[in-house]
Amino acid sequence: MEYIKNFNVRNDRNLTMLVDFYELTMGNAYLENDLGNKIAYFDMFFRRVPDGGGYCIMAGIQQLIEYLTNLSFTHDDIEYLRSKAIFSEEFLNYLENFKFSCDVWAVPEGNPVFPNEPLVTVRGPILQAQFVETMVLLSINHQTLIASKANRICRAADGRTVMEFGSRRAQGYDGAIYGARAAMIGGCNSTACTIAEQMFGVPSSGTMAHSWVQLFPTEYDAFKAWAKVYPDNCTFLVDTYNVLKSGIPNAIKVFDEVLKPQGFRPKGIRIDSGDITYLTKKCREALDEAGYNDVKIIVSNSLDEYIIDSVLRQGAPIDGFGVGERLITAKSEPVFGGVYKLVAIEDGDNIVPRIKISENEEKITNPGFKKIYRIFDKDTDKAIADLITLHDENIENEESLMLFDPVYTWKKKKIKNFYAKELMVQIFDKGNLVYDSPTVTEIKKIVDEETEKLWHEVLRFENPHNYYVDLSTKLWSLKHNLINKYSNIYMENK
Template sequence: MQGKGLFTDLYELTMAQAYLENNKVGRAVFSLFVRKLPENRNFLVSCGLEPLIEALGEFKFGSEELRYLKSLNMFKDWFLDYLEQYQFRGNLYAIREGMIVLQNEPLIQIEGSLPEVQILETLVINIVHYNTLVASKSARCYLASKGKALVDFGLRRAHGLDAGLYGARACYITGFTGTSNLCAGRKYAIPVFGTMAHSFVMVFEEEEEAFRAFARSFPDKTVFLIDTYNTFEGAKKALKLLREGIRVVGVRVDSGDLLEECVKVKELFQREGFWDIRIVVSGGLDEEDIHKLVSNGAPVDIFGVGTKVLTSADAPYLDIAYKLVEYEGKPKFKLSPGKQTFPYKRQVIRHYENGLMCYDEVIPYREGGLVELVFKEGNLTKPLPTLEEIRETFFNELSKLPEELKSISKKRDYNVLLKEV
């Protein structure tokens, strides 16, 4: 029997054994929050709750995991028996996925027996950190695109297969049209997109021959990659097929001066009366590139983005922490310089002015705010929202975001007030 209990750090288990030996098993609350936003982020997008809940159900210690832990000669048999029976039975509070979040706001709060919730630290940070990181990056791409379609192409350079899966989901939540990732398409019912690679074109003796072969195989989904040798010449070959009556949906450009190339290609098709040919661009794009192309009127219909988004290249990590904030009803907090924490389980109250976010208050927990009870005593309190509902939450949140916070080039601060009582 296998579980996923070893997806944790060693010290989570050494602390848990010591807690149990010293009878430190009282009610504890841990809070996951971002201390400070990256310099090039005005906001974050909460993401990863559903993947976390899925992982919690699989976070168990099977016979293989227990055999390995025993081989370390660190853990006592009674503690291994405890792990064999481990299952999350506590409470989980969260800000819904798709919501705009800021510094010092508790994305996730976990409450339960101290050893039980301590063990979950690494798992919670890993999943929510990455999902929120990518959702926040892809949201900037959505803002920059000004309504143009976006497709996630990032699986091949994501930092692992799970990262590619989570990344595709985060991108779809934040406005992307679809993904190239078939696993994400199946698991999350995200629309899937894809054309061809340069290798397909190079296999054939002539570029035109490659185009004809692809059109025969996919007559209703014919999109040609036209920059293998010369973008404009590739476009002319696509035009030749169009004149013959072959249905071409679009062309993709993956290199060169994308603005210049797209303008020339669009003009070529329009001169011949083919106004509906869609232009797809790709090749290491992020929100800065998209903003530049859109601002300069590039005739682009679809942006394929991947590497820089799924790795969040300009801000590859968040200053995120999972900290003890309450034990046996008493406040717990750090006073370390630059790493101070705030005590107690918390609620976030958001204030609006003229329908737009004005400032937030982070207060001791009470019902009625952004933070909701998701798990009670190890069980869901209600069904999780669908991916489409989460996506709508994000769109609704953007409608309430002040324009200055939507800037992808200028840093703007949003006021978050921490209140003790």
């Protein structure tokens, strides 16, 4: 197995092989049973918003596109699989000549999304549609989780600068890179991850570490040396020794002695420890008294939306936040929980729905080939609800619409004076990319525009209003007919 010994994990990895092993064993079995080309439909969706929130921010489509456009098996991949001695030569030959040919639809990045609605739908030969499961889930789960967390944090900051500082705490280098991308989508103003700027065109930022201050004989010497190098972009980290007795006095001294005589204004100070509210208030007083009321106060140190909201409510005069580990890992709830389920197959020209039944109501899937409409009030331009329909339904020209809770069906609302927007767009057509991905900056703009269309009650952190995701009458009837059909089988076998 020399090919394994020579394998350079970082540089030679083929992401085509980033699959759960059962996707390969099932693929082999599909061929063995002459089912490999059976057309199937899979939905990727999630069941619950992390952190008890009211919404999530869709992200990860660009990385999914990159994966799907580069699907191919190398000679070493085939030899490795052959060495397992469980795959047929027919299957290995299929992989050797693999060409992705599925249709893919998805909700574009930056849109608010909600539980139980399809974020990605894949249609194609079941061997292929099943095979891409892991990367569909990995790409969307990770980035949607981080983008959603970042959006909560940025909303807590209430317009103040938020810098993503999480690279060194991320779960591996891909977690750092794509976490930074997702954080920028969610609303962060910059990232400490330099490669993210290089790859995605987003601004990177950073100042100094405590090691810079520790290197010099005194804190004053450290600040003075920094100011000489960066006079037009000078921010000091003031908590290496003592913020109020050392850091701030030395910072002001260097502002006065080095920057002001040269005609430069300092940019800011950063505090990375201690009682944030108390220290920022005292620092603001000292800076203002010295004539530096334009100097920004930046804070960091294990921040999240709850801490940010709390210190701002206490009156902390903070201009910006550096947020790291609790953002890049979504520490409070680090699993998004998206799933990928078979919802239909084709039998000739007919689409035959499939459903998963469970004693746990939330795990019963919505069957069939579907699409999503977002329903808006024409007067307020606010989103009223999302409506999941079957693919052949069209509600855009309806004059009125009856919405009802899919579980508590007696909860109904007839709406008029609305407009409907179809959310999902086609990404691939028979394996060919038919979608132009927006830039991260453009996606950030989508986030701002679309979250403003949600009621503030949906956006709040604690006990948010439940945003309604309803089923059309046709889809609801299909689902319950299938439930009744399979519940009869269940009862017969009890």
